[in-house]
Amino acid sequence: MEQLRLFEDLIAANNIWDAHTVGKNLYSKDLGNKDIFSKYFDFTCTIANYPIEIKTRKYFISEAETALVFYSENAEMSTEQLLFIKACRDKLIKTSNAIMELEQEIISKHNDKLVADNNELLTELVDYKNKLLSAKKQEDFDALLIKINEKENTLVKDALTNEQKALYDTLTKEYSVIISDKMMELNLLSNTEYNRTAVKDFKHVFDEFRENEAKYKNSQSQLFTLVSKRLFSYDPAKLFNETLIYYNHVYSFVFSKLDDEGKFRLTQISIDTEKIKR
Numbered sequence: 001m002e003q004l005r006l007f008e009d010l011i012a013a014n015n016i017w018d019a020h021t022v023g024k025n026l027y028s029k030d031l032g033n034k035d036i037f038s039k040y041f042d043f044t045c046t047i048a049n050y051p052i053e054i055k056t057r058k059y060f061i062s063e064a065e066t067a068l069v070f071y072s073e074n075a076e077m078s079t080e081q082l083l084f085i086k087a088c089r090d091k092l093i094k095t096s097n098a099i100m101e102l103e104q105e106i107i108s109k110h111n112d113k114l115v116a117d118n119n120e121l122l123t124e125l126v127d128y129k130n131k132l133l134s135a136k137k138q139e140d141f142d143a144l145l146i147k148i149n150e151k152e153n154t155l156v157k158d159a160l161t162n163e164q165k166a167l168y169d170t171l172t173k174e175y176s177v178i179i180s181d182k183m184m185e186l187n188l189l190s191n192t193e194y195n196r197t198a199v200k201d202f203k204h205v206f207d208e209f210r211e212n213e214a215k216y217k218n219s220q221s222q223l224f225t226l227v228s229k230r231l232f233s234y235d236p237a238k239l240f241n242e243t244l245i246y247y248n249h250v251y252s253f254v255f256s257k258l259d260d261e262g263k264f265r266l267t268q269i270s271i272d273t274e275k276i277k278r
Helices: 002-012 016-028 034-048 054-074 079-134 138-154 162-211 213-217 220-230 241-257 260-272
Strands: none
Touching: 002 016, 002 034, 016 034, 016 054, 034 054, 034 079, 054 079, 079 138, 079 162, 138 162, 162 213, 162 220, 162 241, 213 220, 213 241, 220 260, 241 260
């Protein structure tokens, strides 16, 4: 038979998908033919035992199972036929069990890897928590938050064990507190440095104006250069009370030394000067 020869040639050439198409077509035309069934059934079981992807193996064993069902319904029954069908069923069960065992092993290994990977990520998150506590600069703090977010997003949360889930929940709560406290701490450090710089600039204005009073009283441009950069460039909202007291002292000192036009100009400079937001 020409189609049977094509089927066998395709098998010999390891062209399994075309062989399957031809073999299934050949068998479907004569569902009770033992010889054709045997060739097609053996072919599908052989492919199902190949060391290939599980999805393909399950497909071919399913095709073998379907073929056996149709053959059992259409073949002429006898004691010999029953023994043959039973042997086919045993072969089918053995192959199916082997595939299921392998699939379970693959799933188990995959799950073990997920648990191991999650363990590593949780360990890193614990380490980053300690680094976060030690951060002294805003840029370091921000960089750590980016890394922490990346690690957390990499966690496969559905695969966390009960122990890992408990640790993750604890870390989530701790991170919330640490981040809030660290933001307040860094903001205070930043404001403290801001105020230190401001006080130094205020003193410079005071000393410079006191030593060169005539220079600044007689030149609005000189006055502008001095006070715009070192007195009025600071945001009052970021100054501590002590710094504001000193600021008012310096401002009052300069203001008191100017004539009416100078006082007006000083006020204008104060309003127009852009504040430093560092």
